[in-house]
Amino acid sequence: MRLVTYAGSDGGARPAAVVSGAEGDRVLDLGDLAGSVEDLLPDAAALAAARERVAAADPSVLPVFDAAALAAPVTPGKILCLGYNYRGHVPDGVDPTANDPEYPDVFVKTPNTLAGPNEPVVIPPGAIDVDYEGEVAVVIGRRAQRVSLEDALDHVGGYTILNDVSDRAWQRRQSQWALGKCSDGFAPLGPWIVTPDEVPDPQDLLVEVVRDGVVTVSQSTSTTIFSVAYVIHHLSQVLTLEPGDIVSTGTPQKLPAAQETHRPLADGDAVTVRISGIGELTTRFVAAQEAAA
Amino acid sequence: MRLVTYAGSDGGARPAAVVSGAEGDRVLDLGDLAGSVEDLLPDAAALAAARERVAAADPSVLPVFDAAALAAPVTPGKILCLGYNYRGHVPDGVDPTANDPEYPDVFVKTPNTLAGPNEPVVIPPGAIDVDYEGEVAVVIGRRAQRVSLEDALDHVGGYTILNDVSDRAWQRRQSQWALGKCSDGFAPLGPWIVTPDEVPDPQDLLVEVVRDGVVTVSQSTSTTIFSVAYVIHHLSQVLTLEPGDIVSTGTPQKLPAAQETHRPLADGDAVTVRISGIGELTTRFVAAQEAAA
Incomplete structure (x- = not known):
């Protein structure tokens, strides 16, 4: 559904x-x-x-x-996001898990970041390094408080797509990323929630990002360090997840060619995040009306 | 008022x-x-x-x-908090501003952290290093979007007290502090909001914390790196602050003797944060009922 x-x-x-x-x-x-x-x-x-x-x-x-x-499919009470959660490409013979962190790195996007799937993202006045991140977003369906790994997926109401729009310049200016993550409208969400019965394995989804007709990200959720079940279990040990809350599972690295040619998002750019079995979310980026500054 | x-x-x-x-x-x-x-x-x-x-x-x-x-005096849409924002004690002849960071370090407490001034804080099961932080909390009174430094205080609705309860063990486990800051009830707020007409200078307030009858923190807001006006101005360049939002201005370091004798908060502890001209907020800490685990 x-x-x-x-x-x-x-x-x-x-x-x-x-x-x-x-x-x-x-x-x-x-x-x-x-x-x-x-x-x-x-x-x-x-x-x-x-x-x-x-x-x-x-x-x-x-x-x-x-x-x-x-509109955005839910209005979450909280949006929790993961930092580094996809393994990189390693040469043959190298253990891909060698650099796995022990714990997920978790940060928060504030409610003002939420945007519907049709809303353009306004590039804030003066922003010089706005970037996209295509992510599988888990929607909590049932309250989760200290749930076991085995029961964790029972608390998932469905899956949708989040573009974790980030201002890298602000993100680099402090140890904590909040100001790089929390500009108004920096969390386009949607278009819909696919219920878990139609997502047989959340660790077998292909996450792709297309920018200007070029695929810049393409990696399966099978390469995540922390599974959806683990992340729900883990977060619920620390705080209570409520229905409608979003847990976004991190972005894969850009493909090497996309890293080499990367430039910050600018007025008129469009970014599509598409995830197999879920759908696609296209976000337009527009310059701020400087008159408001 | x-x-x-x-x-x-x-x-x-x-x-x-x-x-x-x-x-x-x-x-x-x-x-x-x-x-x-x-x-x-x-x-x-x-x-x-x-x-x-x-x-x-x-x-x-x-x-x-x-x-x-x-109850908590407001239900904030967002709770933004500052990390390091008070200068430490330096020997005579040393410039106290020498180690000032260029930007405030900002993190978010999620809505599940909000607690009223009478609610005890539950120490989560397994938590081994829960700590307190006494802070002046600014309550936004009028929407603030890209406001100038000169106009910033016009957007303040008042001042209250936040205990930025923190689980240091979780906080140390990742680069981002969210899991150390966002346990349920980790943001006792109150008891009331004092309107700005009764707080002539927010940079001349004495912030004190009393634990077990001992003053463990005692420092004036005159020693903050970033003033209330600057912080409102600064945050509002990145995101829109709404009425009821909380901007908590960081905690002073514990006094040297308190640092030496510090132990994590435990069942039965009480911590009072008192701020001149605002009031005091006493929080009891209680052990979790392990049956819920």
Whole structure:
């Protein structure tokens, strides 16, 4: 099931499902089951009702899905992100796990970073080194407090895509990365949440980023150091994860050719993050209106 | 004016003011002016009405102020904290600014850390090195986006106290401090917000911490590297600060004797942070109920 937050005919944002039809995607309103996707995810009865409704739906009578009506699929209470979590390429004979850290490196993106899948990212006035990071974002479905590794995936409500937009200049200026990660709108999220029944193995997803028609990132989640299950288990030892919270699982390194030709994001650039089995998220970058400065 | 979030007779939390009377503090309900303190702060008309009401109040007819009825004075959208921001003691003849960093080091505490002034902090299961940090917390009163240094203090709604409770073991395990800072309840806040008209100079406040009857921290905000005005200005260049947001200004180092005898917080400990002109915040620390693990 693909869950979205969708602008209804009254303009208000409502939970909905995207249903595949012979003539393309249609949208199925779920607003009578829950007020929001983050309220729907932990409500087993409502979620079951949504599944039944999707299974029974006749797409031909549903409204055509309009991607322009999407908001961020959830409004997370917290957005926790991982730093270095993908192993690099190593020569034959070298242990790829040799440089694995003992613990995930975790940082926070503040609520002002959240952006819908259609919102352009504004490059802040004076920013000189804005970069993208394509990531599998885990959406918490059920509260997780000190959960075991074995039970951790039971707390996942689904998977979506986060572009962890980063201002590298700010990120380098202090030991803590917050000011490099927390500019307004620096967390485009979406387009939808794919529920776990349709993601049989979160450690077998291909994460790719396309910039200006060139694939700059292409690496499987099989190469992560810390699995989704481990990260949920680990974080939940320290803090309580709530429905709708986002745990973003880090970005693979750019491919060598992309590293060599990298330039900071500029007005008019578009970046697509695509993840097998989940979908794709395209973000436009635009210059700030300097008048506001 | 001292603003609080106070449990009304119906149990719901309402904005209120604490009014000094000849026989102690009284509480003046402001729930008809705004739904919350964070809604009251940016509303100039409501804030003026609150001031008039406080000035005209006859304390003798108001309910006795019950500190046990306090919740956290605001529910911040974001809690931004500073790392190293107080200069240390240096020998005569040494420039105290010699080691000043160029930029404040900023990190985030997630919403699950917020706790009211009466809530004990639960020491998480297995935590071995929980510590306190007494800090002046600035409450944003008006949205701040790229504000000048000169205008920055106009965006302050008031001042309160934050104990930036930290798990040093977790904090040391990664480059980013989030897991050392974001355990549930690790941000006791309060007891009230003192409006800026009663804090003539935020760079002339004495910050003290008392643990087990011993003063372990005692340093003036005159020794901070980055002033409140500078920090608001600086942060607002990167992200938008909203009413109710907390910007906590860092902790002074413990006094040398306290450093020598320091031990991690344990079940039954109490820590008081007191700040001249603002008030004091006492936090009890209790062991987790291991059954929940």
